[in-house]
Amino acid sequence: xxxxxFATPQDAxxxxxxxxxxxxxxxxxxxxxxxxxxxxxxxxxxRVTGVAQVRxxxxxxxxxxxxxxxxxxxxxxxxxMMVSIHSVYEHVTLSGEGRARGCIxxxxxxxxxxxxxxxxxxxxxxAPALEEAEPRRVKTLH
Amino acid sequence: xxxxxFATPQDAxxxxxxxxxxxxxxxxxxxxxxxxxxxxxxxxxxRVTGVAQVRxxxxxxxxxxxxxxxxxxxxxxxxxMMVSIHSVYEHVTLSGEGRARGCIxxxxxxxxxxxxxxxxxxxxxxAPALEEAEPRRVKTLH
Numbered sequence: 001x002x003x004x005x006f007a008t009p010q011d012a013x014x015x016x017x018x019x020x021x022x023x024x025x026x027x028x029x030x031x032x033x034x035x036x037x038x039x040x041x042x043x044x045x046x047r048v049t050g051v052a053q054v055r056x057x058x059x060x061x062x063x064x065x066x067x068x069x070x071x072x073x074x075x076x077x078x079x080x081m082m083v084s085i086h087s088v089y090e091h092v093t094l095s096g097e098g099r100a101r102g103c104i105x106x107x108x109x110x111x112x113x114x115x116x117x118x119x120x121x122x123x124x125x126x127a128p129a130l131e132e133a134e135p136r137r138v139k140t141l142h
Numbered sequence: 143x144x145x146x147x148f149a150t151p152q153d154a155x156x157x158x159x160x161x162x163x164x165x166x167x168x169x170x171x172x173x174x175x176x177x178x179x180x181x182x183x184x185x186x187x188x189r190v191t192g193v194a195q196v197r198x199x200x201x202x203x204x205x206x207x208x209x210x211x212x213x214x215x216x217x218x219x220x221x222x223m224m225v226s227i228h229s230v231y232e233h234v235t236l237s238g239e240g241r242a243r244g245c246i247x248x249x250x251x252x253x254x255x256x257x258x259x260x261x262x263x264x265x266x267x268x269a270p271a272l273e274e275a276e277p278r279r280v281k282t283l284h
Contacts, residue, residue: 037218037220039218039220039229041229041247041249041267041269043267044267044268044269044270045269045270046247046269046270047216047218047229047231047247047269049218074189076179076181076189076191078179078181078251078262078263080222080223080224080225080253081222081223081224082222082223082225083222083224083225083227085225085251085262085263087181087183087189087263087265089189105183105188105189105265107183107249107263107265109220109227109251111222120220120227121220121227121229121249123229123247123249123265123267125183125185125186125265125267125268126186126267126268127183127186127187127188127189128186128187128188
């Protein structure tokens, strides 16, 4: 299988959300590091550890769910030498519906590997809508 | 204020949970990096960014909540050069009650700073009980 080489953490993140929206399991797993230490927390779920179990969890999600659209907003980055930590709000819209169904807050962690930047951690959890979440911060942007 | 210098990420994590159990705001903030980029996600809450807002969020939690006990279990670590990523199950018990009230899954991220290892991220979210969360993993341990 062709593995894309992501030159930046942002490239990996873009590919992650594209794969998620398309329900493309191979593209999704090309983003993840091929490592037994990676882990994933789906909203309200337990921790899924290791690339094989992470793959299986996405397979189940893609098989069960309607296709979804994400609007990723309010990205916040923490950069270290080999690690990039992203906090993002995912506004989830089901296909055919205009209005966002819910809001998920995700911590995405990428590491620089021999094969470019790859995802090590995706921790997603239910969040209040953005407007309620950081009122002070949002206000200062206007 | 005296700031403790944490020699390892595990020292910082131990201090984090001690401060949380004691409702000790100064001890809690001694664990966090003094940085506008740090962020914290309390269960079902939005993202709180920057050390001043993180401090205020803990002040409110400590003022409102009964004292709690944590049993931290199933720790899982990812180590990079300057960053340590910990995933832990927090079994929360209210004081005076024997049985765990709930289960929280947290991603805790520590960075090595000029002042030792300090917390940069705490992302906590509701989780199913450990027994349901990773049945296959648990089985292989027995």
